Amino acid sequence: MKIEQPKYKNSEAVDFVIIGSGAAGGVLAKELSTNGFSVVVLEQGPYLTEADFSHDEIKILNEDLLTNHPKLQPNTFRKTPDEKAKAQRALVYGRAVGGTSNHFTANFWRFHEIDFIERSKIGPIAGSTFADWPITYADLEPYYTKVEWEVGVSGLAGASPFDPPRSKPYPMPPLPVKGSGVIFETAARKLGWNPFPAPMAILSQPRPGRSACVFCGFCLGFGCEVKAKSSSLASMIPVAEHSGKCEIRPNSYVHKIEIDERGRATGAVYFDEKKNVQRQKAKAVILSANGAETPRLLLLSASSQFPNGLANSSGYVGKNLMFNSGSVSLGVFDEPSNDYKGYVDSRILHDFYQLDAQKVGFYGGGGLDARFDMTPIGFGLGALPPGTPRWGKQYKAALAYNFTRTFQVMGHGTSLPVADNSFSLDPELKDAWGLPALRLTYKDHPDDLKLAQWLAARSLELLDAAGAKQKWHLPIEEQQFGVHLLGTCRMGNDSKTSVIDADHRTHDVKNLFLCDGSSLVTSGRGQPTMTIMALAFRAADRIRALAKSGELNS
Amino acid sequence: VIELYPQVASFSAATSDQQELILESLDELGSQSAPHHTGAKFRPSSGAQSFFEVVRMHTIAGFLVDPESGRRGNRDGVGWKVIDRSADHSFQPPFGYYDKNYPGWVPAASGKDPEKK
Numbered sequence: 001m002k003i004e005q006p007k008y009k010n011s012e013a014v015d016f017v018i019i020g021s022g023a024a025g026g027v028l029a030k031e032l033s034t035n036g037f038s039v040v041v042l043e044q045g046p047y048l049t050e051a052d053f054s055h056d057e058i059k060i061l062n063e064d065l066l067t068n069h070p071k072l073q074p075n076t077f078r079k080t081p082d083e084k085a086k087a088q089r090a091l092v093y094g095r096a097v098g099g100t101s102n103h104f105t106a107n108f109w110r111f112h113e114i115d116f117i118e119r120s121k122i123g124p125i126a127g128s129t130f131a132d133w134p135i136t137y138a139d140l141e142p143y144y145t146k147v148e149w150e151v152g153v154s155g156l157a158g159a160s161p162f163d164p165p166r167s168k169p170y171p172m173p174p175l176p177v178k179g180s181g182v183i184f185e186t187a188a189r190k191l192g193w194n195p196f197p198a199p200m201a202i203l204s205q206p207r208p209g210r211s212a213c214v215f216c217g218f219c220l221g222f223g224c225e226v227k228a229k230s231s232s233l234a235s236m237i238p239v240a241e242h243s244g245k246c247e248i249r250p251n252s253y254v255h256k257i258e259i260d261e262r263g264r265a266t267g268a269v270y271f272d273e274k275k276n277v278q279r280q281k282a283k284a285v286i287l288s289a290n291g292a293e294t295p296r297l298l299l300l301s302a303s304s305q306f307p308n309g310l311a312n313s314s315g316y317v318g319k320n321l322m323f324n325s326g327s328v329s330l331g332v333f334d335e336p337s338n339d340y341k342g343y344v345d346s347r348i349l350h351d352f353y354q355l356d357a358q359k360v361g362f363y364g365g366g367g368l369d370a371r372f373d374m375t376p377i378g379f380g381l382g383a384l385p386p387g388t389p390r391w392g393k394q395y396k397a398a399l400a401y402n403f404t405r406t407f408q409v410m411g412h413g414t415s416l417p418v419a420d421n422s423f424s425l426d427p428e429l430k431d432a433w434g435l436p437a438l439r440l441t442y443k444d445h446p447d448d449l450k451l452a453q454w455l456a457a458r459s460l461e462l463l464d465a466a467g468a469k470q471k472w473h474l475p476i477e478e479q480q481f482g483v484h485l486l487g488t489c490r491m492g493n494d495s496k497t498s499v500i501d502a503d504h505r506t507h508d509v510k511n512l513f514l515c516d517g518s519s520l521v522t523s524g525r526g527q528p529t530m531t532i533m534a535l536a537f538r539a540a541d542r543i544r545a546l547a548k549s550g551e552l553n554s
Numbered sequence: 555v556i557e558l559y560p561q562v563a564s565f566s567a568a569t570s571d572q573q574e575l576i577l578e579s580l581d582e583l584g585s586q587s588a589p590h591h592t593g594a595k596f597r598p599s600s601g602a603q604s605f606f607e608v609v610r611m612h613t614i615a616g617f618l619v620d621p622e623s624g625r626r627g628n629r630d631g632v633g634w635k636v637i638d639r640s641a642d643h644s645f646q647p648p649f650g651y652y653d654k655n656y657p658g659w660v661p662a663a664s665g666k667d668p669e670k671k
Binding site for chain 2: 057059062067069089180183342396
């Protein structure tokens with residue numbers, strides 16, 4: 001049920017306008033509004049609720065009910081800047097109140113200490129803009145804890161020998177193990193590895209207004225009908241609304257940040273549901289539109305003052321995109337594990353978080369999980385072993401036998417930042433509002449592909465130790481499509497090689513802040529949302545401190 | 555159907571062996587070409603697909619869609635019965651064969667010490 005909200009006038013400057021209501025925007029809206037600031041959240045997509053969610057794969061996945069639709073917002077893709085991009089779907093992101101956190105898998109791994117300082121530990125890497133963060137794990141630790149307790153994360157502290165230090169245990173125990181998790185745990189231990197219960201942003205115990213997980217199995221790609229998944233929609237937006245200081249304005253597609261003659265942001269220009277142009281004034285502007293739409297909006301806001309795009313004196317807006325590398329392996333077992341029941345993954349391991357480049361011959365690291373993230377149609381379309389007929393009697397027999405007996409071992413790993421890998425504006429293609437479409441340029445760093453191969457080999461080794469009857473991995477190919485949209489407005493102390501400072505403030509515009517996947521300097525090991533939420537809690541503290549000191553009004 | 559089996563009135567009236575041969579004649583990839591992807595490909599894209607591939611996708615979607623979705627596919631849950639998926643939408647552990655005797659989480663007795671912390 002939606003809560004009564006204040007209605008702010010467009011012409012009256014609110015304290016903050018936040019663009020985007022996902023993992024970062026939801027946290028910022030909650031933190032700032034409950035601290036007394038007036039907040040308007042402009043969200044591109046509709047305000048859907050649990051009543052709109054369903055298990056209809058056609059509506060949710062094939063018709064993109066919760067996500068960006070390629071007909072309304074088409075993209076283009078090219079591998080390198082000297083190619084002409086061709087129309088091709090480049091990304092999926094959440095386009096509804098709650099953003100991508102509505103449909104994510106909910107793996108909530110903290111980054112480790114090494115993720116923030118890896119560049120200085122191992123030195124430069126050819127072909128990469130690899131850099132240290134301006135903050136450390138210790139700076140972010142209190143905010144990881146905040147995410148676990150306020151947003152709701154299930155897990156077991158101390159279960160992994162590789163875990164970074166923490167100030168508090170998880171607020172609730174891990175979710176029950178799945179069959180895939182039992183097999184994974186047994187096999188991994190046989191190999192001398194250290195499996196442990198996956199930390200998940202899914203409630204194992206009920207919280208006020210939210211149910212514990214009912215194990216429906218429609219998780220990745222789907223919204224949660226019982227608010228067990230800790231999306232911004234289930235966890236943060238209701239608190240923001242209860243503050244009485246926050247207005248969530250859905251169907252508001254921002255296409256320009258306005259700047260006055262002093263070079264300060266004055267508000268956001270957007271299309272409302274009827275495609276009429278509106279203008280929300282604000283004392284400060286926060287972009288949490290995701291790692292594709294945040295840089296796009298800065299580039300769309302180019303002006304005579306900022307000819308290369310807003311806050312882009314570094315030239316780094318949209319650059320250094322990281323998708324995370326990874327691998328998908330599948331195994332078929334003798335007995336039904338019924339992995340379609342439950343949630344996605346119950347056991348993971350971090351033994352390979354930090355590989356020794358001298359030994360393996362490439363930079364990188366990652367984790368493995370035991371998962372089943374496919375719903376029935378997706379399984380039928382693409383989860384049978386190589387060599388199985390695509391239709392007919394043999395297809396049907398394999399489908400009937402394998403559905404309850406298959407699970408995946410997925411490798412989640414690093415991507416190196418490469419300057420040319422980017423989101424930019426396509427010079428020709430327009431979206432349904434007449435705005436330049438997103439153009440993806442992406443070619444994996446060679447080390448990322450080597451890592452993916454390496455993780456696939458470990459996954460097969462594990463499936464072998466587990467006694468899988470059949471096992472295979474999907475081909476390792478250069479990525480042309482992403483869901484983790486990281487690094488495109490990176491954080492740093494040097495305004496020549498970063499877009500925002502450690503407070504998430506753009507180097508170029510004093511009252512403009514960016515906080516989402518674009519802020520990340522390195523990619524982590526494939527599970528970015530926990531860190532995006534922790535950054536948002538921290539950014540809210542930094543922004544409050546700046547507001548209090550009067551810095552945003554001068 | 556008429557070309558291959560002039561005496562058969564429709565696809566559904568053909569025997570299953572005949573049906574396989576009819577499909578074989580239509581599938582330019584050949585039935586043995588394995589699918590090599592997982593569910594993400596059910597998302598729409600701007601790339602063109604062959605007619606056979608579109609029909610295949612719609613057939614599988616119609617066979618396996620949630621029977622409660624209000625669409626007419628998977629009538630009476632027939633597709634889910636074939637794949638042995640329960641018609642329910644909430645479950646309790648144990649979920650299957652492998653987790654039913656799980657003793658509960660215990661730290662590894664013999665796990666290797668991590669090389670680095």
